[in-house]
Each structure stands twice: as structure tokens, then as C-alpha cells.
Amino acid sequence: MSTPDSSTSETQVKLPQKRYYRQRAHANPFSDHQLEYPTMPSEMDWSKHYPTYYPTKDAECDKKVEFADIGCGYGGLLIALAPLFPEKLMIGMEIRLKVEEYVYERIKALRLQKPGSYQNVSIMRMNAMKFLPNFFEKGQLTKTFFLFPDPHFKARKHKARIISTTLLAEYAYIMKVGGILYTITDVRDLHEWMVEHLDAHPLFERIPDAECEQDPVVEHVRTATEEGKKVARNEGDKFLACYRRIEDPLE
Amino acid sequence: MKARYTDVVQHPSQELMVFSYGQGYYVVKTSTGEIIKQVQPSEENKTSGLEHFRTTTFSKDGKYLATTGDDKEIRVWDTTNWEQQSARPVLKRINAMQFTKDGSQIVEADKFGDVYVFPTEVSETTAAEKQEEMKKNKPIVGHVSMLTDMTLSDDEKYIITADRDEHVRVSRFPNGYNIESYCMGHTDVITNIQLLPWAPNILATVGGDCTFRIWDFVVGKELHSLQYKSYVEKYVPEGVDANSMDPIVMKMELNMKDNIAVLSFAKAPILLVLKWDASKSSFEFSSIVETSAPVLSFGFDIEGNIWTALDDETRVAVYLRKDGSVSRALCYC
Numbered sequence: 001m002s003t004p005d006s007s008t009s010e011t012q013v014k015l016p017q018k019r020y021y022r023q024r025a026h027a028n029p030f031s032d033h034q035l036e037y038p039t040m041p042s043e044m045d046w047s048k049h050y051p052t053y054y055p056t057k058d059a060e061c062d063k064k065v066e067f068a069d070i071g072c073g074y075g076g077l078l079i080a081l082a083p084l085f086p087e088k089l090m091i092g093m094e095i096r097l098k099v100e101e102y103v104y105e106r107i108k109a110l111r112l113q114k115p116g117s118y119q120n121v122s123i124m125r126m127n128a129m130k131f132l133p134n135f136f137e138k139g140q141l142t143k144t145f146f147l148f149p150d151p152h153f154k155a156r157k158h159k160a161r162i163i164s165t166t167l168l169a170e171y172a173y174i175m176k177v178g179g180i181l182y183t184i185t186d187v188r189d190l191h192e193w194m195v196e197h198l199d200a201h202p203l204f205e206r207i208p209d210a211e212c213e214q215d216p217v218v219e220h221v222r223t224a225t226e227e228g229k230k231v232a233r234n235e236g237d238k239f240l241a242c243y244r245r246i247e248d249p250l251e
Numbered sequence: 252m253k254a255r256y257t258d259v260v261q262h263p264s265q266e267l268m269v270f271s272y273g274q275g276y277y278v279v280k281t282s283t284g285e286i287i288k289q290v291q292p293s294e295e296n297k298t299s300g301l302e303h304f305r306t307t308t309f310s311k312d313g314k315y316l317a318t319t320g321d322d323k324e325i326r327v328w329d330t331t332n333w334e335q336q337s338a339r340p341v342l343k344r345i346n347a348m349q350f351t352k353d354g355s356q357i358v359e360a361d362k363f364g365d366v367y368v369f370p371t372e373v374s375e376t377t378a379a380e381k382q383e384e385m386k387k388n389k390p391i392v393g394h395v396s397m398l399t400d401m402t403l404s405d406d407e408k409y410i411i412t413a414d415r416d417e418h419v420r421v422s423r424f425p426n427g428y429n430i431e432s433y434c435m436g437h438t439d440v441i442t443n444i445q446l447l448p449w450a451p452n453i454l455a456t457v458g459g460d461c462t463f464r465i466w467d468f469v470v471g472k473e474l475h476s477l478q479y480k481s482y483v484e485k486y487v488p489e490g491v492d493a494n495s496m497d498p499i500v501m502k503m504e505l506n507m508k509d510n511i512a513v514l515s516f517a518k519a520p521i522l523l524v525l526k527w528d529a530s531k532s533s534f535e536f537s538s539i540v541e542t543s544a545p546v547l548s549f550g551f552d553i554e555g556n557i558w559t560a561l562d563d564e565t566r567v568a569v570y571l572r573k574d575g576s577v578s579r580a581l582c583y584c
């Protein structure tokens with residue numbers, strides 16, 4: 001006969017082990033034959049992600065996803081932010097299947113461990129370089145995160161970088177005016193590249209570093225992700241740059 | 252005329268059509284069928300038999316013809332004497348190209364996914380200077396995947412680009428970094444986009460998913476979608492495309508005279524004619540024109556007759572249109 005014992009719930013619901021979900025460090029963002037995506041944002045079924053908010057696919061819900069962690073890896077950032085912004089829906093976007101599965105299990109476990117919590121955070125497998133406008137409407141996102149993105153060192157591979165002139169136009173489109181785009185990396189060359197491209201983009205404006213420090217999200221941007229923790233362990237540098245989505249100065 | 256043509260384009264105001272082949276072209280007077288000019292690839296350009304002009308376009312006033320293709324150059328020709336006026340190198344193969352209304356600039360969309368704007372006049376003289384200018388020029392719009400077609404809106408406030416990943420993007424022009432909307436709904440590659448000449452606030456799009464769609468493109472709203480698979484499928488040979496059983500549109504042309512849209516398909520010996528219904532603001536099926544061979548390219552002459560470049564010994568066949576019916580009349584072998 002089993003007796004209910006709330007003190008063991010923490011161990012009963014096992015968190016998934018990262019090593020079972022290891023996958024090749026780099027997935028090719030240009031091949032996406034098996035990826036699923038809606039033909040347009042209104043076709044997206046959010047009920048799989050946020051059943052408390054979207055009981056069915058076509059349920060009326062005035063809440064929309066507002067935060068996107070692009071290339072979220074093992075999901076540390078959003079798991080830190082979910083309890084801090086319980087009213088905001090947030091999604092991690094990750095191209096590697098095994099990593100996505102890991103984060104999915106992690107969120108599932110957290111939801112069971114703390115009923116009522118973590119209902120606002122989810123993960124999807126997708127290619128952020130190609131299909132973002134299929135998921136989000138114009139001006140939908142108030143925060144987007146690019147934390148420790150793959151550096152793609154070789155010049156030949158620069159088109160594979162997740163921040164580029166081409167992609168910034170799409171990020172600007174899905175972001176709300178006033179929304180914030182966060183970048184951080186330990187690779188100085190990549191930091192300079194991201195700053196150069198964001199500075200050059202007329203729809204983004206750099207937020208002064210001092211102002212960034214006032215933003216309660218920034219400490220998590222620095223420390224909450226797995227990559228951020230690894231860099232800290234290796235005592236590496238962390239270069240932060242945050243930008244605000246602004247109106248088109250030409251309009 | 253003995254060549255296999257890669258593109259057919261009508262002069263905006265005169266009875267002239269240009270048929271390109273290799274790196275040369277014929278200019279045909281459409282009222283008589285007479286070839287008034289043959290421009291042959293110069294010896295230095297005859298490097299390989301595989302290089303073709305694939306995209307040709309006139310300026311709105313008809314003063315210039317621009318050609319481009321595998322040569323990765325934009326050549327501008329003076330249509331008073333068909334002399335080459337300039338050539339400028341480009342980085343990637345161009346898939347769509349258009350003059351701005353005033354003819355002062357050329358906008359082009361390439362295989363890499365980028366859109367560039369160049370002045371029509373080439374001031375640089377040496378090849379090195381041209382290379383330098385090409386590298387300095389920054390794209391105004393970029394997609395991650397290959398661009399298949401592009402058009403400016405009638406008021407030139409927007410530039411509309413289509414790519415291999417089902418995306419039709421509407422950006423501001425010339426500030427292309429500011430995306431206005433997406434026209435989303437197609438489920439396969441988009442190959443051709445064009446404004447309705449009689450209603451230029453509406454965009455028509457087609458590609459590989461057997462739907463012909465029209466859009467209020469500024470807001471990205473679909474107005475109508477026509478499924479045409481049942482009309483064309485029996486003409487499409489099996490196994491044309493390993494990825495899809497559906498016929499893929501090669502070219503779309505719209506004609507102002509009686510508000511029709513005509514589509515040609517890869518390897519299929521037909522033209523599909525759709526008719527605009529002004530009362531419903533939508534298109535409906537009109538007819539299938541069977542051709543003697545697959546249609547390589549086609550265009551309307553100034554009278555609205557359809558000139559087709561065919562993949563057989565006929566080469567060029569003309570389909571006369573009268574009171575809504577189409578009949579094969581002339582052919583130039």
C-alpha cells in the first residue's frame with residue numbers, strides 16, 4: 001500500500017538527464033525537410049504548448065506569445081523567466097531535435113512538480129532562420145533573446161549567423177515597437193559582428209549599458225543558460241548588447 | 252528562327268517582341284512576323300554554350316532593354332538601334348529584374364536571396380571599377396532562400412519578393428529593411444508574382460501548389476484562391492519533379508485587354524487561361540490551350556495575342572485571341 005508523501009514529489013518526477021539528449025553540436029540551418037511549421041500564424045496550434053491558456057486549437061485567447069528565445073539550447077533562460085513573468089507567454093525555439101525533446105521533458109516535469117507554474121513557458125523545434133513569420137504576427141514579440149549563438153567563425157559561413165542584415169528585417173517585423181532584443185556572447189568577434197549589424201539596422205537602437213543593468217532580465221541573460229554557465233566556469237568574457245525596436249526613422 | 256528561346260518579352264508600346272536565346276536575341280515585329288533585328292552573342296561572350304539570358308525586361312518608356320542570366324551581368328540595350336549600351340557585373344545569378352518607372356534604376360533579385368538597386372547608367376569604365384562598385388553596393392532586401400520573383404508596387408512604395416520557401420514578402424521601397432507584411436498561405440515554392448495591371452493594388456501569386464492566389468498585398472490578406480489542379484494534371488508528364496507530383500508554374504502573364512491570366516508549366520504542352528470576374532473580384536477557369544510541345548516561355552503582343560516559344564521544331568507559335576477564344580494561327584519554324 002502506498003502512502004501519499006508530498007515531500008518526495010521532487011524526486012518522483014524525475015528531471016530528464018541531459019546526456020540522453022546529446023546531439024551533434026551543429027545542425028544545418030539550411031536543411032529543414034522534416035520541420036513542421038504552420039502556413040501562417042493564425043494556423044498555429046498553441047494548445048499543445050499552453051493548454052491552460054489555449055484549451056483547444058481554436059480557443060479564443062487574448063494572450064499571445066511575447067517572448068522568444070531563439071536558439072534556446074537547453075532552456076535555462078526561459079525556465080528562469082517563467083516564474084518572474086507569470087502573465088507572459090514565452091517560447092524557446094531550437095533546431096536540434098534531441099535538445100528540443102530534452103527541454104520539452106524538462107518543462108513537463110516542472111509543471112508536474114509545481115502544479116500551476118510553468119504553464120506560460122514552452123519549447124518548439126523550428127528553424128528560426130526561415131520560418132519565424134509563419135509563427136508570429138507583425139509586432140507580436142516584446143522580447144527576443146539571442147544568447148551565446150553559434151559563432152560560425154569562417155567568413156564563408158557568415159550567412160549562417162543568426163544575426164545578419166537579412167534576418168534582422170524579420171526580427172524587426174515580428175517585434176513590437178519598444179520591444180527589446182538581447183544578445184550576449186563570449187566570442188568578441190561575434191559580438192562585434194552583431195553590434196555592427198544591429199547598429200546599422202535603422203529599426204534597432206542600442207540601449208546604453210548602464211540602462212541595461214537596470215533591466216531585471218539582464219542578470220538571467222548573463223547567467224541562466226547552460227552556455228552562460230559554461231562560460232562562467234571557464235572564466236570567459238561575456239559581451240552583452242541590447243537593442244530597442246524603434247519606429248522607422250524614414251516614416 | 253532556329254533557337255530554343257529562354258524568354259519572351261513585349262515592348263511596352265510598340266509592335267515588337269524580343270525572343271532571347273543563348274546570349275543573343277531576336278526582335279520581331281508582331282504585326283508582320285518579320286525579324287527586324289538579330290543580336291548575336293559577340294565572340295568574346297561565346298565562352299560556353301550553356302550561358303543564357305534568362306530574364307529580359309523593358310523600361311516603361313521602351314527606351315531600354317535589359318538582359319541577364321547565366322552570364323551574371325546586367326546588359327542594357329538601346330532599343331533605337333539595339334546596340335549594347337552598358338554591362339555591369341553582379342554577384343549572383345539574377346532571377347527577376349525591373350526598371351523603376353522613370354527608368355533611372357534597375358532593381359534585381361538574385362539566387363542568393365538578395366535584392367540590389369543599380370543606376371541604369373554605368374559611369375565606371377574599367378572592369379576593376381565595376382567590380383569595386385558591385386562589391387560596395389548593399390542589398391536593400393534579403394531572404395535566406397533563393398528569390399524566384401520580384402516586383403515593385405505601382406506607386407513604388409513597396410517591393411514584393413517571393414522565395415523558394417513559400418514566402419511572399421512586402422517591404423517598403425527603397426527602405427527594404429522595413430517589412431510591411433507577408434502574403435502567407437502557399438504550401439510550395441512560389442515562382443511568379445505580378446500585380447493585376449487593371450487593379451494594381453492586387454497581387455497575383457503562383458508556384459508549385461496548384462493554387463492561383465490574389466492578395467491585398469499591403470496588409471498581406473488573401474482575397475481569393477483558385478485550385479486549378481484538375482484542369483492541368485492530365486497534361487503533366489509523370490516524374491517531372493522528384494519532390495512533387497504537382498505541375499510547377501514556369502511563367503505567368505496578365506493581360507489588360509480582357510483581364511485574363513495565362514500560366515505555363517514545366518514540361519507541359521499547355522497554357523492555362525484564367526478569367527477575371529470583376530463582379531466577384533476573383534479569377535475563374537476559362538480554358539486550356541493545347542500546344543504542340545512544352546512551353547518554354549510566352550508573352551502577349553500588343554494586340555493580346557499569345558506568342559509562345561515551344562520546345563519542338565515549331566519554335567514559335569502564335570495564338571490569336573478573339574472574343575474569348577484562342578486559335579493557333581501562325582507558326583514560325
Ligand SMILES: C[S@@+](CC[C@H](N)C(=O)[O-])C[C@H]1O[C@@H](n2cnc3c(N)ncnc32)[C@H](O)[C@@H]1O
Nearest residue numbers: 029071072073094095127128129147225226227
Ligand atoms: C551555442 S547554443 C546556445 C544555446 C543557449 N542559448 C544557451 O545560451 O545555452 C546555440 C543554439 O542555437 C541553436 N540554433 C542554431 N541555429 C538555429 C536555428 N536556425 N533555429 C533554431 N535554433 C538554432 C543550436 O541548435 C544551439 O542549440
